[in-house]
Amino acid sequence: MPPTMNWAQCYTRPILMIPGPTELPFPVIQAMNAPPSVQYDPSFDEKVLEPTTLALRQVFQTPGEVFLLPGSGRTALEAGAMSVIEPGDPVIVVVAGVFGVLMREIMTRVGAQVTEFRVEWGRPLDLAKLRAEAERLRPKAIHLVHNETSTGTTYPAEAVGRIARGVGALYFLDTVSAIAGIDVRTHDWGVDLNMTGSQKCLGAPLGMAVVSVSDRAWEAMERRRGKAPSFACDLLQWRKTWIPVSRGGKLPDGAPRAQPVSIPTHLTAAMRVAVGLILAEGLEPRFARHAVAANALRAGLDAMRLELFPDPSIASNTVSCLKTPDGIAAGAVVATMRDRYGILIGTGLDRFRGTTLRIGTMSMTASPFYVLPTLSALELALRELGYKTESGAGVAAAQTIFANAS
Numbered sequence: 272m273p274p275t276m277n278w279a280q281c282y283t284r285p286i287l288m289i290p291g292p293t294e295l296p297f298p299v300i301q302a303m304n305a306p307p308s309v310q311y312d313p314s315f316d317e318k319v320l321e322p323t324t325l326a327l328r329q330v331f332q333t334p335g336e337v338f339l340l341p342g343s344g345r346t347a348l349e350a351g352a353m354s355v356i357e358p359g360d361p362v363i364v365v366v367a368g369v370f371g372v373l374m375r376e377i378m379t380r381v382g383a384q385v386t387e388f389r390v391e392w393g394r395p396l397d398l399a400k401l402r403a404e405a406e407r408l409r410p411k412a413i414h415l416v417h418n419e420t421s422t423g424t425t426y427p428a429e430a431v432g433r434i435a436r437g438v439g440a441l442y443f444l445d446t447v448s449a450i451a452g453i454d455v456r457t458h459d460w461g462v463d464l465n466m467t468g469s470q471k472c473l474g475a476p477l478g479m480a481v482v483s484v485s486d487r488a489w490e491a492m493e494r495r496r497g498k499a500p501s502f503a504c505d506l507l508q509w510r511k512t513w514i515p516v517s518r519g520g521k522l523p524d525g526a527p528r529a530q531p532v533s534i535p536t537h538l539t540a541a542m543r544v545a546v547g548l549i550l551a552e553g554l555e556p557r558f559a560r561h562a563v564a565a566n567a568l569r570a571g572l573d574a575m576r577l578e579l580f581p582d583p584s585i586a587s588n589t590v591s592c593l594k595t596p597d598g599i600a601a602g603a604v605v606a607t608m609r610d611r612y613g614i615l616i617g618t619g620l621d622r623f624r625g626t627t628l629r630i631g632t633m634s635m636t637a638s639p640f641y642v643l644p645t646l647s648a649l650e651l652a653l654r655e656l657g658y659k660t661e662s663g664a665g666v667a668a669a670q671t672i673f674a675n676a677s
Contacts (some may be wrong), residue, residue, distance in 0.1 A: 344468030358382030446651030474634030
C-alpha cells in the first residue's frame with residue numbers, strides 16, 4: 272500500500288485561517304526586522320508612536336485620542352474597565368458568547384454591580400428588551416462585544432450606542448475581531464471606550480492593545496472617587512503625561528512627553544506599517560473586501576452542505592462559525608487540515624468546542640488567495656473523515672462570488 276501523501280511537508284508552518292492571530296503582510300514583518308530603538312527617546316515618540324496613534328484615529332473613525340498599550344485585546348478591555356468603573360457602579364454587560372462572559376468577569380473583578388443581559392449564543396439581540404432593561408437600571412455603562420469571535424456573529428453596535436445615550440450611560444465596545452474589517456464608527460455611534468487588539472483585522476503582530484477614549488470617558492475618569500487599581504492600565508495617566516493641553520490633556524504644550532508604561536518599539540513600528548496599508552487601501556474598499564471574502568466562504572460552505580452556527584442575519588464578515596457534520600469531531604477536522612494540508616482553522620469554544628469550527632477572514636486572509644485553498648482543504652479533510660460532498664463544489668461556489676464582485 273503506498274504511503275499517505277502529506278501535502279503539509281512543503282510548508283515551514285501552517286497558514287493561519289484561524290480567527291486571529293492572522294497572516295501578516297510582508298512589509299509589516301519587515302518592520303520587525305530592525306535594530307532596537309529606545310522607547311523613551313523623543314525620536315520614537317515623535318516619529319513612530321505619535322504618527323501611529325494619529326493614523327489609528329482614521330481607522331477608528333474618531334477625532335478622539337487613541338492609545339497603544341503592551342498586551343492584547345484583553346489588556347484593552349481591562350484598561351477601559353479599570354480606568355472608568357469603580358466598586359458599586361451599575362453596569363450592563365451583553366453576554367452573547369465567550370467574550371461577553373470575559374467582560375462580565377473583568378467588570379466583576381473591578382467591583383462593578385454587573386447585570387448580565389443574556390443573548391442565546393448565535394441568535395440576534397433583542398434591542399427592545401435591552402432598551403427596557405437599560406431604562407430600568409440606568410447603568411453607568413453598557414458593554415457590547417461588537418463581533419463575537421466565539422460564535423461568528425456581529426451585533427448592532429450603532430443601535431446599542433443609541434440605547435446607551437438614551438439612558439446617559441457610557442458605551443464600552445469590544446471591537447477585537449471587528450476593527451479594520453467591519454465598519455466601526457466610533458464617534459458617530461457614541462462609543463466612549465473602543466477596545467481592541469493588534470493581531471486580527473488590523474494585520475499587525477500580537478502584543479498590542481489599542482483603546483480610543485471619548486471626552487465623556489475622560490470626564491468619568493476625572494470624577495473618580497479614588498485612583499484606578501492599576502497604574503499600567505490607568506488611561507488617565509496618558510492624559511497627564513502624554514496629551515498636550517491644546518488637545519485636551521494636562522501636559523503643557525511643548526513640554527517633554529512621557530509614556531506611562533514602556534511601549535514596545537518593534538511592535539509599534541509594525542503597527543505603523545499595518546495602519547499605513549489599511550489607509551492606503553481605503554476603509555470602504557477594505558470593508559467591502561472582507562464582506563466579499565466572507566460571502567464567498569459562506570457560499571462555499573453552503574455548497575458543501577455545511578451549516579453556519581449563527582443566525583445568517585448576524586453572520587460575521589471576519590469570523591465564520593460552522594457546525595461540523597454529524598459524527599465528525601471538530602478537533603479531527605482541524606488536525607487533518609493542519610497536518611495534511613498545512614492550513615490551520617479553529618475549533619469552536621466552550622461547550623461548542625467539539626461541534627463547531629471557526630474560520631477567519633481577516634486582513635490579508637480576506638481574499639481568494641486564502642479562502643479558496645481553505646475550502647479545498649476543508650473538503651479534502653472532511654472526505655478523509657467520512658463526509659462526502661460533490662468534488663470541488665465549495666471552491667466553485669466561492670469562485671463565483673469572487674468573480675462577480677465589483
